[in-house]
Amino acid sequence: MYAEERQQEILRRARTIGRVDVVTLAEEFAVTTETIRRDLTALERSGMLRRVHGGAIPVERLGFEPELAARDEVLIAEKERIAKAALAELPEDGAIIIDAGSTTGRLVQALPADRELTVIVNSPPLATAMATRLNLTVIMLGGRVRGRTLATVDDWALRPLADLHVDVAFMAANGCSVAKGLTTPYPAEAAIKRAMIGAAQRCVLLADHTKFANNYLARFASIQEIDVVISDTGLDTGVAAEMAAAGPEVVRA
Amino acid sequence: MYAEERQQEILRRARTIGRVDVVTLAEEFAVTTETIRRDLTALERSGMLRRVHGGAIPVERLGFEPELAARDEVLIAEKERIAKAALAELPEDGAIIIDAGSTTGRLVQALPADRELTVIVNSPPLATAMATRLNLTVIMLGGRVRGRTLATVDDWALRPLADLHVDVAFMAANGCSVAKGLTTPYPAEAAIKRAMIGAAQRCVLLADHTKFANNYLARFASIQEIDVVISDTGLDTGVAAEMAAAGPEVVRA
DNA sequence: GGGGTTTTTTCATGTTCATGCCGGTTTGAT
């Protein structure tokens, strides 16, 4: 039996029975638990299952978290993992900046409800998503709203950042490489991002592995300015090592 | 049974029954109370439950979310008609302010696609809704985002308004009467609304008939400052006449 | 068909996680 077949069968069972557990599967397929675990991890990666301690549950069975239209997005599972890993960088309390982006959007979803945080954002949808959370103080940066990225830019967004100091900035980027640093196609957004990084003590980059292939017009930070880079396992280990050598801690979630 | 499954079930019960208690859950799931407590803590972390002595209750049962969702549900037809009528006050081109509110939200939906407009808003959801419209330039006022009304307030929202001049402001209000003027329960929002009106050449109030019954803490404008009041046919004709006598044109859509 | 490579699986390891148990403290009803 091929791994692929086994995974299909695991998924089928999970969906019919509603859950699967590692030990039982290992016995029935006559393989070790490690193999099953790897299967489950693979299935979770493709977004079919949700891994839990001892087994897994099909995602559709979780009544959880609908909101913030993530419908037609790509690499959802990866971004989810990146966001989860990013939680480790959250301060106990204090202030953070969350840049506009789909991965940072997942981070917003994953923010715990038990920490008093002040969150600075320049994305109206993110602000909306967080506004009702009682433990969060949400500060929106004003300015012109760009239709493409749904982020505010220009002077009104820029100016307040000069007077701010936050503990951690969680940044997004369109492109990232050791040579060219962090880049975006939009100079106006680059200016904001630069100011965000300047206002933060620590800087965490959230970027799935596809971002490391490209460079874009406007650079807003060098690799050295970033403290932690969080990507997914699709990130080439060579690239990761090269990046780590250049400064930041690199996490492959 | 996995911890996640148990937590899911706990949440389901909490939502159907309205509350859960530690001891009962511990018995029914055949685990110790410590485990249940840990589950409840985890659920509280993710913002689903609110912990209380002896158990927990679902957050939606204690008065935050329903307000926001429910407000969009009531008087839809009336608000729709009010928004349609308000379109008559739109300038051919130029700049307008749209205040945060459910009725003004309808106006945003109804904005025509054939006019080049600059729209100033202080509501992240409204900004999101308009951002992708090509004919609109959307300017978001920054500041702290209030959870209840999803509007930005405080200094960062206020300051830019001092340097702005727009053609028309489309305002919302919680209360409206000839005697007390336009009122809201929240002083912070009153300040913004006042600044909005100050920045506008003309001022249009969008208010369904239920708003004319009440007055609230903070007044942000007198009736005389309003140029047009647009309400629905539920508005008492006597009140309408009284209002018209005080200054503004009154429309019953 | 045979050497080298890649992929898959297993095995052994140290670590993390879920849960239970126990003492001390807080809470809230009587």
Add this chain to the structure above:
DNA sequence: ATCAAACCGGCATGAACATGAAAAAACCCC
């Protein structure tokens, strides 16, 4: 004011997990 119930934090434990090295299987090109 009293007191039992509920809560909290620490600790123990076994199961589940991650990981890297080694073995096995599959592949593959000549």
